[in-house]
Amino acid sequence: MADLALLNALRAGAHGSVDADAGPRPSDLTLRLGRSGDLPAAAAVLLGPRAMALATVVATDETATPDGDLKVRYVFEPTAPGAPDRFVTLLVSVDAARPEVPSLTTAVPAANWHEREMRDLFGIVPVGHPDPRPLVVHDGWPQGVYPLRKAFDGSRRVPVEPAVEFPHLVAKGEGVFEIPVGPIHAGIIEPGHFRFTSVGETVLHLDARLFYTHRGLEKRMEGRSPLDAFYVAERICGVCSAAHGLGYCEALEQIAGVDAPPRARLIRSIALELERLYNHVGDVGNICAGASFHYGTATGLRLKERLQQMNERLAGNRFLRGLVVPGGVRLDLPDDLLGVLAATLEDTRAGLDSLMGRIEDNPSVVDRFDDTGVLRRQAALDLAVAGVAARASGVDRDARRDHPHGAFSGPTPPDLHVVTAPDGDAMARVTVRAAEARESIRLIGEFVRRLGPGPLRVALAEPLPGGRIGISAIESARGEAVHWLRTDAGGRVERYHLRSPSYHNWPAVALAAETAIVPDFPLVNKSFELCYSCTDR
């Protein structure tokens, strides 16, 4: 059995005990490491021979429970296309008096931000981490105050301490310039500070500082009824509302032990694809803005607007909020709207084909997109990059296929064509987006054909079962988002963690920017088109 071979491999490299359990889902595996020092060896076994990737890292404060410790769960997922849907969790216990774990970052670059976040919010020190700077908490946050510890009262203000200037990583030397950009930008975008070090127009290094929109949403959800906390999860990000709402609901439904009815699952997937569609179409237009191709920008905006007006007719709002709810969906898709939907999708397809034709036939645009902001395949794998950015670098991963959800989790899931491109440049990300948008239009048609009569939602009885974990991975417009939810003994939210696709992709933007020149950065950035809110939470 594969599990036994894995367990033996792990035990061979471990100095302490390794216990295996099924969970959180029946097909998943949780490996409890007796010594946290065995972590790097165990991670190496999962990453190397088993070709897994880091999906998320969740720390929990269990000092008030009989265990009296902090715990860290490193969740891994298979990367091979067609591999079974399974998460493998490495669970280590951390002594509350001396909260230290060995850092995985040098071996697993994708763990970098996870470990820094853990240090900022839990005070768990990743020993050997190469970057000592805070990530989530900003200048003036008091030392030794860890907001996600249970002892921290989120309703109280913390005193602001005098702060030194943040130590950006900058190069020095003759002719080396520093260009600070943001956190407040011209145009309507979210806040982030970018510190470029450049020689002439060549970017030597880009230090991106985010988390300006950290609202402590995970803390806010703790102690609430999971049904109420849903509204917070759905509002973590505007343009990912449907995906995040769905991810939270699937995790919640695992805990409750219910399945959404088939009709609801189809409508959920329609919402997810509509969200992907308006994002992708809008992003193609936005990328044109990065190259100052005004026709493309205006066309992208126009097509996106049409789709968002369609969203409003479906859900009552332009961001598809409140359509997906725990247990199913709130609103049905009535037959009279199906005609409007089909017409909108047909117009979108025609508009998108025309726009892509104008982009691909225009040498001045192609010249800007080609070879701009290259993300190599190995870098994408190392950083566990998700979504369009990964697929445009030749990484064949899509959570709709790898972790079936919505209508894909039924007994006869529809075919899904996962689009990849090998080049890893801005052009690849544009063409992958366009191809995925067309695939979304096809899928929505397929879902609509499959719609049969049936209930829209199942009732969830409160309180929910206590002490259970739900985990789900949703392919949002920007890639795989991993939701991790656990209830306390009373069935309330004990800990919720969202690892958004943008969280893994931001470091890739900095890497890709270093292959470009300063005036091409907006184009590189827009070709990834990441969320700040999803990342900052």
Add this chain to the structure above:
Amino acid sequence: MNIASGIVFQVLQSVLVVLIAPLMLGWVNQCRAWLQNKSGAGIWQPYKVLNKLFHKDAVLAHNASHLFRSTPYILFGCMWLAVGIVPVLATSLPFAPAADVIALVGLFALARVFVSLAAMDIGTSFGTLGARREMMIGFLAEPAMLMTLFTASLISHSTSLATIVETLGHRELVIYPSMAFAAVAFLMVLLAENARIPIDNPSTHLELTMIHEAMILEYSARHLALVEWASSLKLTAYITIGIAIFVPWGIAQAGDWTGMLIAIAVLVVKLTLAGAGLALLETVSAKMRIFRAPEFLGTAFMLATLGMLTHFLLER
């Protein structure tokens, strides 16, 4: 020629061009909006913006020197002087002998130097970034511009714009192959010098991509209004230089009042067409990578040189 009527013509032309320059910009922007399937802000929008800016309080950086404060006036003055020299409506204006095409290019260079210095005066990274990019564009665009004008002056045996226009405008229709080369080169220089696509994007908010806009980011209120007005004057000056050299028919002699009325009507038609053409060029093209700009301007220089060679080979 009557001195008094010459002065009247000079004043009339200078005032008229200053007043219609924002309209020219408004027309280009309106055409661009139409070509992008947008309804647009209307051709009067630049006047509304200027009005708004003149009514605001100016904000200056603490370390701004007199250079920063005086640059908008110098810039505006240079551009106004430039449109005074160009025979927009009439030739033989009293100002015309004061400067020839070389001085005209020098006038634009003077404005460029002051704007670049002012951009660096504040010490922000964007200002310096824009200034160094502007210098790269400028030192490549100016020689190409001069070569273009020399091609025209070879035909008329004078570097005076008025003489060039009189020579070219009052002959029977003769097609000069050299002028075809020069016209293409001039168009390329016009795009680069006026911060238009494909070299720069006048309507972007992306600071890192800016050239001209990066230099004027710190200006506000009346200073910004003058800078913006000067930009529209520069665009109008370039377009009218192009009109004067390449399609000079209809420009009046100073003192000829009937000719003047015809000249105004003809000018409106030419500017309308030129603005629409510029908007079309800017819509079908993306902005080029900044390191392609030297190739673009190098091509302009080469075309202008070819124009001169063609003149020696075919037209002597």
